[in-house]
Amino acid sequence: MKPPLRILIIDDSPEDAVLLVRELKKEFSPAMERVETEEAMLSAIEKGKWDVVVSDYVMPEFSGLAAISILHQQNRDLPFIMVSGQMGEELAVEAMRAGAHDYLVKGNLSRLIPAIKRELKEASDRDKRRKAEAALHATEARFKSLVEQSLVGIYLLQDGIFSYVNPKFAEIFNFQQSELVDGRALLDLVIDEDRQAVSEICETILGYSDKGPPCYFRGQGKCGKDLQLEMHGTKTELNGRPAIIGTLLDITERKKAFEQLRQAQKMEALGQLAGGIAHDFNNLLTIINGYSTLLLRSLDRESPQHQEAEQILKAGDRAADLTRQLLTFSRRQILAPRMLNLNDQIRGIEKMLHRVVGEHIYLETSLAEDIDLIKIDPGQVEQIVMNLVVNAGDAMKDGGMMSIATTNAEIDQSFASTHPGSVMGGYVMLAVTDNGTGMTEEVKSRLFEPFFTTKEMGRGTGLGLATVYGIVKQNGGYIDVASELEKGTTFRIYLPRLKQQNTPVKLVPEVPAEGSHTILVVEDEPGVLNLVTHTLKNKGFNIIGTTDPLEALEIFDQRGNEIDLLLSDVVMPFMNGPKLAEALTQKNSALKVIFMSGHTDDKVNFEKILENGTPFIAKPFTNGALVTKIARTLANLEDRITELGADR
Incomplete structure (x- = not known):
């Protein structure tokens, strides 16, 4: 055809x-x-x-x-x-x-x-040919558009001089494209300490037949800003001579966020370690302080042995304070939070704060009158403010100015994206500012580690700021620290705010700390069990004790009609305290319950149990506090205290 x-x-x-x-x-x-x-x-x-x-x-x-x-x-x-x-x-x-x-x-x-x-x-x-040329022109146009609009810096380098950079590359260094092309060298944009490494990487890339290794270096922009940069390059040819084409990423914010995340993870790991140590120490300190108290009561006040026993008890009390701070840092202590006005708490301790900082430091407060309420244990507010003020005062040995300010604040998406650990929402912000010596970046990175301190030997334990960190995190807040050497420091504490009103507290009368009731004591630490048994028997109570919660179930099946109150540790093998209490109260709904613990692994759910009115006493406790707690509970005063909103 x-x-x-x-x-x-x-x-x-x-x-x-x-x-x-x-x-x-x-x-x-x-x-x-x-x-x-x-x-x-x-x-x-x-x-x-x-x-x-x-x-x-x-x-x-x-x-x-x-x-x-x-x-x-x-x-x-x-x-x-x-x-x-x-x-x-x-x-x-x-x-x-x-x-x-x-x-x-x-x-x-x-x-x-x-x-x-x-x-x-x-x-x-x-x-x-026309179609091929048209396709080529279209491809070139698309490629140029992609390169020009890319969010990644793109460059072409020959003999160390830029032959081309895209707008993003120029923007990273705060230059115009025309200021970098055909005249500016790559090493001009690298800090002195990293130039040798960057030069060696470029030589390595030119020696590769494929894409060369990545290069990480610190750059300097037109306005002197320090930049953390990641550069990739591939060997190519330009006008018949070797060249490098590649990409550049500004990883300054990414690296900063990674360091903040790594620091947060390290603090969390330290918190778990501190919490575990504090739990064991609380049991030991309960025994030491309890028997010290019993020993003091049996000795004549004028005898040398009485003074020696007093020193043992004082050392135990100091150790208990350290343990409480460790638990606060690890966020494992049991609390009694309530709604309160932060300004009221600060005004309540303002005179004491002036005495703490001394006359050589001028302390002023600026408290916003319209701030919302927060929900927190009142004692924790005092710990936060006191630790921050003491820390600021130590940074101004020769005197200076310190301010405490409060206001309502919002954490938005922009702030949250650059501050790992913060959450968007409404907060009450507490700011403590000083014009003292300030801190280096190295000190800032370790600021909240327990036992880390820049003070000389014998001054401070290194737990003050670790305690603040634990309290803030435990209450769903965030800490932001800004500091420069010789320019001072500002700590900003963000605590979630509420709109509810506080319930006035009414006083409840005391009751005699004596009784003849029968108490089932369940404590897996034999030393603590022996101390509690001895203390309560001396006050006239009938005590049935065991270290095994499963045995406690058997005892209750046999003698449940005799038992008036269950005093149980929270964390025990085989069955925890709340589970044991639930099993026993199902058999006898009139049974009274008191929990005791230095900390609990399931703190959130346990605090919900306490919110329902179950009494609790924290280890290490004094013998008198234990007896008083039991007497109140047996007299039904604990429920009344809970209803009135008072602290347990």
Whole structure:
């Protein structure tokens, strides 16, 4: 089957057109239209799609040269062959210059078919080339758009000098593109200490056949800002010589966030360790302090042994304070939070704060009157303020100014995204500011670690700020620290705010700490069990003691009708205190319950139990506090205290 050929013939002679078609039929299956005027040609071009145009040179109303001009104006790239009865080299040259692809003589059409085949092929090649160029231009445009709009810095480096940088690259260093290209060296943007390393990495990249290793370095922008940067590069060629093309990332904020996260994880691990240590020490201190108290009562106040026993008890009390601080840091102490106004708490200790800082420091307060309430253990507020004030005072040995301020505050998404550990929401903010010595970044990174201190030997335990950290985290808050050497420090404490009103507290009368009731004591530490048993028996109580909660179940099955109160540790093997209490109160709903513990692993759920009114006493406790707690509970005063909102 012969290939089709759509041919537009421009000729005033129908006979000549027939001769052309007859010649073409030898190789093609032609479809032809003949025109002889400009108007007819324009109409034919508009309505038809042609493969080739064959035109006479001169016609009465038109010409081949005019036809070529029309095709150019219409931007049509069609094979154009001039066929004329006139012969002459000058005419052929003129036609070819005008744009004809070949020139034939009407009396000799033997070259017509070869000429058309050749021009069809060349037209096809030109069309493919145009499409390839258009695709290339489109690809280049897309690539340029991607590079120019990229959120990653992109660069082209040759001989250490920038040949190209995209807008993001220039923005990282606070330059214009024109300020960096063809003149600025990469090492100009690197701090002195890292230049050697960056130079070596560039040499390494040029030695690779593929992508080279990443390079991490500290850069310096136009305004002197220190930058943490990550650079990647691949060897390429530019004008026949080796070059490097690659990307640059500003990881300053990412690295800062990572360091903050790592610090938070380290603090959490330290908190778990501190909590475990404090739990064991609380049991030991309960025994030490309890028996010291019993020993003191049995000795004459004037005897040397009484004074020695007093020193044992004082040392035990100091150890108990340290243990409480460790538990606060680890957020495992049991609390009695209530709604309160932060300003009221600060005003209540303001006179004491002035005595603590001394006359050489001017202390002022700026307390916003419209602040909302917070829910927190009142004693914890005093711990936060006191520790921050003492810490600020230590930074101003030669005197200075200190301020305490409160206000309502919001943590928004922008703040939360750059301060790991903070949560969006509404807070009451406490700020303690001093103009003392300030801190280095190294000190700031270890600020809340327990036992870390910059004070000289013998001054401070290193637990003050660790305690603040634990309290704030335990209450769902956040700490932000800003400090510069010789410019002072500001601690900002964010505590979640409430809109509720506080319930006034009413006093409850005391009751005699004596009794003859029967108490089931369940404590897995034998030393604590023996101390409690001895203490309560001396007060007239009947005691049934065990170190095993499963044995306590058996005892209650046998003697449950005798038992008035359960005194149980919280954390025990096989069964914890709340589970034991639940099992026993199901058998006797009138049974009174008191929990005792130095800390609990399930603090959140345990505090919910306490909110329902179950009494609790924290280890290490004094013998008198234990007896009073039991007497109150047996007299039903604990429930009344809970209803009135007083501290347990």
